[in-house]
Amino acid sequence: MSVLGILRTTLAKDLRMEWRSKDAINSMLFFALLVVVIFSFSFDLTAEESRQIAGGLIWVALLFAAVVALNQTWARELRNQVLDAYRVSPAPAESLFLAKTIGNFLFVAVLELLMTPLFIVFYNLRSVGPVHQLVLASLLGNWALVVNGTFFGAISIRTRSREVLLPLILFPISIPALLAMVGATTSTLTGEGSAHLPLVFLGVYDVVFTLVGLFLFETVLQAE
Amino acid sequence: MTLTPDNPAVSLNDVSKLYGRFAALRMVTADFAPGRLYLILGENGAGKSTLLRVIAGLIEPSHGKLTILGSSDHKAVKAHLGYMAHASMLYDELSGRENLAYFANLYGIREHALCAQAIRTVGLDPTLERRVGQYSQGMRQRLSLARAILNDPRILLLDEPFSNVDVGSAKEMTRLLGSMRDSGKTIFLVTHQPALLEGFADESVYMSAGRVIERVDHRAPTLEAKR
Amino acid sequence: MRSKFAIFALFTLALLSWGLYQALVAAPTEATMGPVQRIFYYHVPNAWVMELCFPLNFLASIIYLVNRKPAVDAFAVATAEVGVVFCTVVLLTGPIWARPVWGIWWTWDARLTSTLVLWLIYIGYLMLRKLSTGGSNPVLAASFAIFGCLDAVFVFMAIRWFRTQHPQPVFGGGANSGIDPRMMHAFLINMLAFTCYGALLVWIRYTLERTRQKVDEAHAMKSLMHHEAGAK
Numbered sequence: 001m002s003v004l005g006i007l008r009t010t011l012a013k014d015l016r017m018e019w020r021s022k023d024a025i026n027s028m029l030f031f032a033l034l035v036v037v038i039f040s041f042s043f044d045l046t047a048e049e050s051r052q053i054a055g056g057l058i059w060v061a062l063l064f065a066a067v068v069a070l071n072q073t074w075a076r077e078l079r080n081q082v083l084d085a086y087r088v089s090p091a092p093a094e095s096l097f098l099a100k101t102i103g104n105f106l107f108v109a110v111l112e113l114l115m116t117p118l119f120i121v122f123y124n125l126r127s128v129g130p131v132h133q134l135v136l137a138s139l140l141g142n143w144a145l146v147v148n149g150t151f152f153g154a155i156s157i158r159t160r161s162r163e164v165l166l167p168l169i170l171f172p173i174s175i176p177a178l179l180a181m182v183g184a185t186t187s188t189l190t191g192e193g194s195a196h197l198p199l200v201f202l203g204v205y206d207v208v209f210t211l212v213g214l215f216l217f218e219t220v221l222q223a224e
Numbered sequence: 225m226t227l228t229p230d231n232p233a234v235s236l237n238d239v240s241k242l243y244g245r246f247a248a249l250r251m252v253t254a255d256f257a258p259g260r261l262y263l264i265l266g267e268n269g270a271g272k273s274t275l276l277r278v279i280a281g282l283i284e285p286s287h288g289k290l291t292i293l294g295s296s297d298h299k300a301v302k303a304h305l306g307y308m309a310h311a312s313m314l315y316d317e318l319s320g321r322e323n324l325a326y327f328a329n330l331y332g333i334r335e336h337a338l339c340a341q342a343i344r345t346v347g348l349d350p351t352l353e354r355r356v357g358q359y360s361q362g363m364r365q366r367l368s369l370a371r372a373i374l375n376d377p378r379i380l381l382l383d384e385p386f387s388n389v390d391v392g393s394a395k396e397m398t399r400l401l402g403s404m405r406d407s408g409k410t411i412f413l414v415t416h417q418p419a420l421l422e423g424f425a426d427e428s429v430y431m432s433a434g435r436v437i438e439r440v441d442h443r444a445p446t447l448e449a450k451r
Numbered sequence: 452m453r454s455k456f457a458i459f460a461l462f463t464l465a466l467l468s469w470g471l472y473q474a475l476v477a478a479p480t481e482a483t484m485g486p487v488q489r490i491f492y493y494h495v496p497n498a499w500v501m502e503l504c505f506p507l508n509f510l511a512s513i514i515y516l517v518n519r520k521p522a523v524d525a526f527a528v529a530t531a532e533v534g535v536v537f538c539t540v541v542l543l544t545g546p547i548w549a550r551p552v553w554g555i556w557w558t559w560d561a562r563l564t565s566t567l568v569l570w571l572i573y574i575g576y577l578m579l580r581k582l583s584t585g586g587s588n589p590v591l592a593a594s595f596a597i598f599g600c601l602d603a604v605f606v607f608m609a610i611r612w613f614r615t616q617h618p619q620p621v622f623g624g625g626a627n628s629g630i631d632p633r634m635m636h637a638f639l640i641n642m643l644a645f646t647c648y649g650a651l652l653v654w655i656r657y658t659l660e661r662t663r664q665k666v667d668e669a670h671a672m673k674s675l676m677h678h679e680a681g682a683k
Contacts, residue, residue, distance in 0.1 A: 009329040017317045081311035085371065088280050090302040091330040148598070155591045159582040168578060172571035173598055175564075176605035183613040197612055205605055212601065216594045219516060222284075223587035243586055245670040 010099035055185030128191030144177035239288035306377035316357030496645035504534030
């Protein structure tokens with residue numbers, strides 16, 4: 001079967017399993033909610049201040065929540081050594097990588113959809129700039145987080161203390177993406193500065209790291 | 225390629241596997257002819273599982289050459305291998321049919337009737353909607369075997385398939401393996417219960433400390449003393 | 452080999468001592484900054500060595516993934532560890548210098564931030580190497596190093612473009628703008644001394660790792676040859 005065919009079937013399998021167990025989504029949701037609430041009463045902000053820092057807060061919350069999802073989606077493949085069944089088959093490693101990344105992307109997207117209204121309410125947010133830029137920043141930023149997270153997730157499942165190692169190696173790598181996401185979000189919310197450059201930057205970042213991940217994933221998957 | 229007794233199904237040449245200072249496999253050189261059922265026996269830590277995992281392609285040998293079905297390119301022959309371990313290698317949250325449908329896709333198998341067929345072959349009901357997580361151990365092992373034979377592999381690698389399996393299921397699985405061997409498959413079976421395969425195994429391969437120390441052919445005209 | 456190493460080590464020690472003398476005694480005290488400016492003779496050379504080590508690790512990681520030679524991996528480990536050490540020195544000496552001179556411990560400009568991120572990435576690299584099980588350690592670490600170094604480039608660009616509202620103090624202005632020749636002299640000697648010192652440390656660490664690899668290999672080969680009682 002082709003790379004796309006296996007991608008589709010693996011993604012369908014992952015979504016079906018998530019739908020039944022709701023492991024990742026539940027943990028993410030709860031965690032994100034906690035973060036939003038705690039941040040919200042830690043900082044007592046005016047509307048103007050809110051617009052300045054909301055970008056940063058949202059992305060920090062999403063980063064932590066994404067790590068929760070990433071651990072879950074790979075943990076699923078370790079139970080019963082079911083990942084060995086994939087490795088033994090002739091199915092290409094790239095399909096697994098893309099399927100996991102897209103699955104994680106969808107979970108984080110669901111989280112974004114649920115968290116954004118909360119942020120708007122708690123911080124009385126109103127955007128000065130065009131909303132479609134915020135959506136674009138969300139999509140590109142989301143992909144940036146999950147593409148690296150999925151790759152490093154595959155690395156960290158082979159180590160001890162995997163729940164600790166994943167954020168440890170993911171966070172520094174995500175810093176440029178984080179900066180760009182926050183830059184684009186803040187520019188749009190406050191109406192100051194252009195979101196154009198950060199968005200392009202994010203796009204390039206996404207392309208580069210997706211390609212590198214695709215290239216190296218087979219090596220990482222077949223390592224013992 | 226057509227296999228004759230002169231063309232082994234699996235051929236190992238000085239294959240070693242090192243983990244730091246520990247040698248799991250030590251310069252194993254052996255040829256395995258096609259269409260036979262090999263029992264791999266030995267104490268814990270002898271390297272039996274490592275041997276199977278090396279043939280399956282899950283472990284890369286540190287030294288030596290491995291030839292499977294006449295080819296040294298492991299990726300090319302993956303479609304002809306079936307592997308089963310003590311762990312079920314199945315998704316607990318999916319049903320039997322859903323599990324097999326997914327794995328069939330990995331091998332490029334579109335006809336899902338084959339999945340139902342494989343499930344029936346191991347004596348399970350393909351219409352069972354129960355999640356695998358709720359299966360008994362015997363059912364789980366049977367389904368795992370169904371997964372391993374899904375792609376009609378020419379070489380079957382089974383690592384302790386009878387652990388914690390009830391005697392009835394074990395006997396049925398053994399009969400099935402015998403008939404698969406008769407149809408030309410090459411089967412490698414690691415087990416601590418060799419008595420179960422009395423009369424079915426063609427050869428017993430004894431391993432110790434990473435080496436093959438003895439091979440006893442059960443079909444040879446003159447009987448050799450067994451260990 | 453041993454004598455070459457000894458000679459090089461002695462030479463480096465001599466250079467470092469001379470450099471120390473130059474930095475603390477011979478070079479004149481800087482007019483505006485005072486004695487604290489002397490950190491410059493350590494801060495910049497250490498940064499330079501770090502900027503050599505990390506790209507070398509990047510190259511070694513790529514080469515290792517291609518040819519899987521243990522010697523290449525040993526070099527990767529050596530450059531990563533030495534790089535982290537020198538990077539730590541940079542991150543410590545920078546603020547110590549900046550605070551009395553410019554009044555701030557830290558700023559999020561492109562250079563500082565990328566240095567910090569590189570440090571974090573390579574700490575992650577070292578932790579990954581420490582926590583990996585099985586034989587896959589070098590492969591996983593090498594893959595990570597590739598991501599890490601590519602990322603450092605992005606970090607640098609990101610800060611330059613997205614953080615322009617922060618103050619950007621000019622560092623290292625003293626080095627190139629018509630300074631006292633005695634200062635330049637001290638600076639160059641220390642640059643050479645620390646480059647040699649960095650090379651020496653990498654050499655030592657590489658040899659250590661290579662020896663460890665060879666000992667393991669010898670043990671393994673011995674156990675491969677060893678005949679068990681009763682074996683044919």
